[in-house]
Amino acid sequence: MYIYYPSCNFMKASPATEKKVKAYLKQRFNIGHTKCCRFENLSSLKEFTALTVCQACNEEIQRKEPTIQRMSIWEFIDQDTDFIFPDFKGKKMILQDCFRDAQNPKAYNAVRNIMLKMNIQIIELENKKENADFCGLLHYEPKDNKLKDVWKQYDNCKLSRLPLELQTQFMEEQTALYKNNLVVCYCNSCLRGIKLGGGNGVHLLDLVMQNQ
Template sequence: MYIYYPSCNFATMHLQTAKKVRDYFEKQMPIARCCKIDKREFEKGDIGLYVCQACRKQIENQVKTMSVWEYFDQLDNFDFPDYHGQKMYLQDCFRDRNHPEVHQAVRSLLKKMNIEVIEMKNNKDNSIFCGTLHYESKALDDTHLSHYPKDVQEKYMQEYVQQFDNKKIICVCNRCLKGILLGKGNGVHLLELLFNKK
């Protein structure tokens, strides 16, 4: 049985979309409480569906996990929005470096949504970015940019988003998106694209 783990961080940033996603999954499966306090007993064959990499880390030692991207990618009856060939950058998350199944599912979804992906040099298992949580730069001694003052974080995030030419940047991670937005980049979460056709 699937169990959906809503992301508290996603809900904070995208309240309306989080409600739409929750309403969708409530018709399909049980909804877990916050991953840090949900104490359910799992049965053999259960799969925890996650949006957030932090949720995955919290539950992966208790139950088999699957990203919502893989789940949506396997559906035949989901009404995928059509973005008519819009070109958008894709920001892979550092915390997904060892999860090729996520990379594959995300790109498959974007193809189904008729989005032309602009791949970055440091993509997939070479990602160097997770917002202020992890950013690899020669100018930084500590990859945890969150250890630096806010003005320093903002400076590096602004430098980072320069490469995107103000095009839309798709994120599949809350922390990645926070970093992109901190740098005044044109970031959007993939769930927003799936559930809110612009």
């Protein structure tokens, strides 16, 4: 049995797509959904496999109830042989892997399978899959020594606590890698960071659910 954990952040960012996801799971597979993972009582859901779209949800479930089985929504959709994928006709898109999924090959491999099924030509970054080094303001490894020195002046505090101007500079360094190409993310934090840096980003789920 499965239970879907909707992402609070994704619901805020893409409410229409989130409704499509819930309808798809309910109508096709009779899979229900929970409320916020931080407040949900997980003890009664140990017999379910948790379907997650958010890395933070995945981490929270593992922390609170490590015995619960977890699967990314990407794996679930990838194995659905009847899913109707939109056709992007070979359009080139950069794929931004998430640092928090660097040790989750099932997720990042499923992401690539889905993009290929949507007829997307994937442009890979150098730091990809298990070598991913980006998660927006939650994890960033600056390349410019000047940026590194500025960060040290703030005792290397969390990026999200730096002045907005500096946050933007860090994210602009990252988005410079994309050279104005459309960037596909499967992480809310990655997407927020890309948009902060002026990049052209889109959440994979928004692409996947276009025909639903």
